Amino acid sequence: MAPPACASGDVEACFQRSLADGTRAAPVAAIEALLGVIERSGAQTMHGLQDELCEGRKALVEFCEQRPACLGGRTELGVSSGCELFLRHVTRTFLEFGDFSECRDEILRRGRAFAAHATNARDDIAGHASSFLRDGSRVLVHGRSRVVQATLKAAAKSGVSLEAVVVNGADDCGACVAQELREEGITTRIIADAAVAREMEVIDVVLVGAEAVAENGGVVNKVGTLTVACCARAMRRPLYVAAESYKFARAFPLGQRDLPNADVDYTPPDFIELLFTDLGVLTPAAVSYCRSGCTSGVRFVSYLQICPW
Amino acid sequence: MAPAAATDEEKAKKAAEKARRKAEFEAKRAKEGNPPKKKQLSKAERRELQEKQRADKEAKKNPKPKADKPPPPPVERPTTILGHLTKATSSTPPADGVPASIVELGQKYAAGEFDGSNDRCRSLLDAVRTSIKDYAPPPDAAAARDLDVKLKSWASYLEKCREPTASTLAALKRLRLVASTLPPDISPSEAQAAVETCCDRFREERVELAVREIGRRGAQKIRDGDVVVAYGYADAVEALFSEAVGRNFEVVVVDSAPAFAGRRLLNALYAKRVRTTYVRLTAAAPEIERATLVVLGADAVFSNGSILARSGAFAVAALAQRRHVPVLVTCEAYKCHDRVRLDAADANELFEFPSSDDTPPLTHLTYDVTPASYVSAVATEHGLLPPSAVAALIRELAEKETA
DSSP, X not given: OOOOOOSSSOHHHHHHHHHTTSOSOHHHHHHHHHHHHHHHOOOOSHHHHHHHHHHHHHHHHHHHHTOOGGGTTXXXXXXXXXXXXXXXXXXXXXXXXXXXXXHHHHHHHHHHHHHHHHHHHHHHHHHHHHTTSOTTOEEEEESOOHHHHHHHHHHHHTTOOOEEEEEEOTTOHHHHHHHHHHHTTOEEEEEEGGGHHHHGGGOSXXXXXXXXXXXXXXXXXXXXXXXXXXXXXXXXXXXXXXOOGGGBOSOOOSSGGGOSOTTEEEEOGGGOOEEEXXXXXXXXXXXXXXXXXXXHSOOOOOOOOOOOO | OOOSOOOHHHHHHHHHHHHHHHHHHHHHHHHHOOOOOOOOOOHHHHHHHHHHHHXXXXXXXXXXOOOOOOOOOOOOOOOSTTTTOEESSOOOOOOSSOOHHHHHHHHHHHTTOSOSHHHHHHHHHHHHHHHHHTOOOOTTSOHHHHHHHHHHHHHHHHHHXXXXXXXXXXXXXXXXXXXXXXOTTOOHHHHHHHHHHHHHHIIIIIIIIHHHHHHHHHHTTOOTTEEEEEESOOHHHHHHHHHHBTBSEEEEEEEOTTTOTHHHXXXXXXXXXOEEEEXXXXXXXXXXXXXXXXXXXXXXXXTTSOEEEETTHHHHHHHHHHTTOOEEEEOOGGGEESOOOOOSSSSOEEEEOOOOSSSOOOEXXXXXXXXXXXXXXXXXXXXXXXXXXXXXXXXXXXXXHHO
């Protein structure tokens, strides 16, 4: 799907328009909004353009902190890490190109390519995860990650028969998720969040998304993820995280103390078996290699193409 | 040899002699009566005789048991389990061809000065900087080549005075790299300038800047209401608390013999009016249990993520782990050492307590190794890393060095 025209209007309006159809991830919409800023910008120097982009990012993050409806209950973490990634990319492009207008065109080109790639990220992730979802397995799902839903739908389409067990909390979002999965023909059951431990005996795989992936491979996700992770660990069930690589944030929480708000919790890396990302299947330790690879331009990524059989 | 021919006379004499002896013998026998015939023994008696003879034979075979020797006196042996380790303070080796400031530094090292890793490195760089001023290559040698050889000899002299730390090894490695990549036709004064610049840059970038940057990044991890436990002293830990001054937090300084390095941190915090408690390691458990964060300094971080720090750091980390208190280890990137260490026994420094005739000799291991699993994050000037990522950082830095 082509990105909506962002030539006019301020950055928040642009952002909301991108999210209107409900398919785009918030970080991608934020990057498209920043591309709109570049298109509208009258700056003649790189420094000026960078200042405008920083302003745009700040505006978007502040907007998201107010929890607008378009975010669907998510926090500003994904938007913040997506914007930061884009800005780092812009700075690197500045270093490559001497001429300002050439540079600007290149940034726009790369940014649009990135947005297009990002929409395919979910399909890539679904492909990686499919080998880990065996026929007849029972999958516990927490949160309303669209990546997780796309993964389960792809598996169902490819003929794997799954049963989804969806955790429903006080905000009733589990009911929406269950509804969407049923529409795809996946057998779905809803359980209360208090019943997760009781249910874990019959679960084969736990699958969650992430709002942000920390530098050490831990994830920040909807509150309740750590509870599910603790139960999974106690009952020795694997916990898999499905997350796009633009959610890799420059954050290293030392515990729940370092989180910005109470709507999310932090699951440390030793609770997580594997992360399914568009870069491949990664162990939590490989995430920090990914990060250093991204910043220095050298790829240290230790891909782990695990065969689960 | 028998005579060739015996004369008839001699033969006759011999025969007569023989006959006479025979007659004598027979007469004797007749007088005594024939000796009694051997008694016919019964089977049992024969058996008994046989056993007796056998026993006598056995007794003859076995040597007589010797008299018991007194037990050997107990030999005074030193504990061999740490026998491979060197003592921190030892006599200084002879110095030939080594400049005076290096010799002086070596004496200070041997006497126990410049104990901390950063101080050790700073003092080394100062001494090298001073020594290089008087540097003059021999007339037949090129400056660059000779300089590398000189640096190597100074390094090995200092190693004889005291076991090198990761910090001094890194500094000398950098100096030698710079010296060995100087153009071969460089003049001595240019070579001196290059070494001086290297010393200054290394100190400013890898030590001082790193300490400030770690302090800045680490301070971001201190939240309002935190109870932070610190062990001993480290420059970066002091910098961390200095950055966080003004926020609402409390520090517990844990300290131990023989160095009592924590007192230095305590004084620094007191001067900044930070709320501080001071406890000995033996009484630290309840304090660590109520802590919300533990901050440790390090003398080195290894490729497998394990930490070399002063003895007692492992104990603090282990107590913290019991209660899932996050452990943050501050370590400047230049101390990241490309080795794998599993425990503290294979290489360490022994500290000997001063002893007298009345007290038994007491030794103490200066360093201990904390495994990676006890560490939540390593704070370097490049950012916070999980211990598993230290190997990648070492590789990245090595690539930058040679680039």
